[in-house]
Amino acid sequence: MDTPPRPTRTDVFLNYKIWLSGLTGNGQIQPEAFSLLENIRNSGTLKAAADAADMSYRKAWGIITDAEEILGYSLLEKHRGGKDGGNSTVTPAAIKLLEAYQALQQRFDESVEKAFEEFVQRVNKQ
């Protein structure tokens, strides 16, 4: 969920976390929501995604529904019952959001990389 710490000569690490939230500010879309969506895309069920993330179904379900509430639209089309007991498919809107988030994440990583290098330079100077 958070970045792995980055070492410096000063024995200090830089960590960061990004997350999306709604208008009100209370309630946030956990980063895990996106890894779950990613997994559901392949596995087809929230349960499988939860298991893969070593997380209880209850928790995974909460993360997704919280996110949906904040966003105001559905991330999953959920189906109960049926041959396999049920399944979930990721909505087009969710896919768009997911891909935008992944790009954001990557860009963020790069930015942090550079910013932190400068930081280390400064702290270690002379």
Next chain:
Amino acid sequence: MDTPPRPTRTDVFLNYKIWLSGLTGNGQIQPEAFSLLENIRNSGTLKAAADAADMSYRKAWGIITDAEEILGYSLLEKHRGGKDGGNSTVTPAAIKLLEAYQALQQRFDESVEKAFEEFVQRVNKQ
């Protein structure tokens, strides 16, 4: 402590938090540590800085000493007693760290600005 939320057409905000930690990973230098240092530079006391930050002395003291423990060196030269009851001065090492952090923070802000703009573009596309 965290960034103010940023609005998008999708009614989603981006928030982020950065912090420094020590080698072990447990224990972190709160962003507040730096604003406290900044204030102590002017006011000369931790108490004044705590008051200015609308934070209990106990909490401010904890943030600073935690940071010192993680870093392995002193951020403040603290003096008890005396004419004014006591005072604290920011060490040279702390000033260096503070300034590097402030630069990091600023660079980070700019990066996030751009990354988030791209995110909004993507999410809102077509």
Next chain:
DNA sequence: ATACGTTATGCAAATATATGCATATCGCAA
């Protein structure tokens, strides 16, 4: 000696978060 204001710190109590148990619903298939 006493008072004052700051630093110093343990620790109990209050809050906030997280965890997961328990139970229900659903729809197909045997």
Next chain:
DNA sequence: TTGCGATATGCATATATTTGCATAACGTAT
């Protein structure tokens, strides 16, 4: 009509974090 496996969700419990009370030490000035 019974079983299965996934979705659905309240709620009690557990865990973590925060808060701040209480108390002490310190050094100058009166």
